[in-house]
Amino acid sequence: DAGVIQSPRHEVTEMGQEVTLRCKPISGHDYLFWYRQTMMRGLELLIYFNNNVPIDDSGMPEDRFSAKMPNASFSTLKIQPSEPRDSAVYFCASRHGGATGELFFGEGSRLTVL
Amino acid sequence: GESVGLHLPTLSVQEGDNSIINCAYSNSASDYFIWYKQESGKGPQFIIDIRSNMDKRQGQRVTVLLNKTVKHLSLQIAATQPGDSAVYFCAEHRRGGGADGLTFGKGTHLIIQP
Numbered sequence: 001d002a003g004v005i006q007s008p009r010h011e012v013t014e015m016g017q018e019v020t021l022r023c024k025p026i027s028g029h030d031y032l033f034w035y036r037q038t039m040m041r042g043l044e045l046l047i048y049f050n051n052n053v054p055i056d057d058s059g060m061p062e063d064r065f066s067a068k069m070p071n072a073s074f075s076t077l078k079i080q081p082s083e084p085r086d087s088a089v090y091f092c093a094s095r096h097g098g099a100t101g102e103l104f105f106g107e108g109s110r111l112t113v114l
Numbered sequence: 115g116e117s118v119g120l121h122l123p124t125l126s127v128q129e130g131d132n133s134i135i136n137c138a139y140s141n142s143a144s145d146y147f148i149w150y151k152q153e154s155g156k157g158p159q160f161i162i163d164i165r166s167n168m169d170k171r172q173g174q175r176v177t178v179l180l181n182k183t184v185k186h187l188s189l190q191i192a193a194t195q196p197g198d199s200a201v202y203f204c205a206e207h208r209r210g211g212g213a214d215g216l217t218f219g220k221g222t223h224l225i226i227q228p
Binding site for chain 2 (some may be wrong): 004039042043045091093102103104105106107108
């Protein structure tokens with residue numbers, strides 16, 4: 001299996017622009033998570049899905065952030081409009097329902113908002 | 115790497131020596147603990163886990179110790195190799211926390227000196 005695939009790996013954009021990050025989870029995994037990582041706050045859970053349904057989005061910082069999972073093999077995290085404080089590495093992770101802690105992470109999307 | 119920053123504690127050891135990385139957790143209701151390794155430019159990778167009803171678990175070159183009395187977790191890496199250089203995160207799972215019950219620590223940067 002190719003693992004969790006994220007794109008783009010790097011994104012540089014200007015404040016106010018829309019940013020869309022994409023994720024393909026591992027086939028057969030029914031949980032998908034979006035995390036944000038910064039030096040100051042570490043790894044923060046933004047939202048997670050179970051069987052394509054959003055279960056908990058309490059970690060989403062503001063209404064500017066939205067996430068969708070239209071099918072079992074694809075999810076997006078969108079920021080509109082983006083702000084410099086959104087600069088971070090965004091990770092997507094997936095896991096099988098029976099494995100509580102073993103998350104499989106993608107390589108991340110590094111976002112820089114100027 | 116994206117997760118390494120000035121604020122991360124750093125542990126430097128000579129190649130071939132053993133290393134011990136420590137982690138304090140806060141929630142006495144946590145039922146499951148996990149160690150992740152994050153290499154520069156990559157996502158976190160599962161290393162080993164331990165349930166709260168255990169106090170020690172061994173893997174290949176790694177051992178995790180759990181002291182529930184003082185809420186302390188440690189990761190021991192034997193005969194360190196250059197490839198062990200990374201940031202190591204502990205994570206705790208809250209009993210009843212559901213799928214999103216993982217809380218990650220800030221991480222420790224392990225440097226292997228040649």
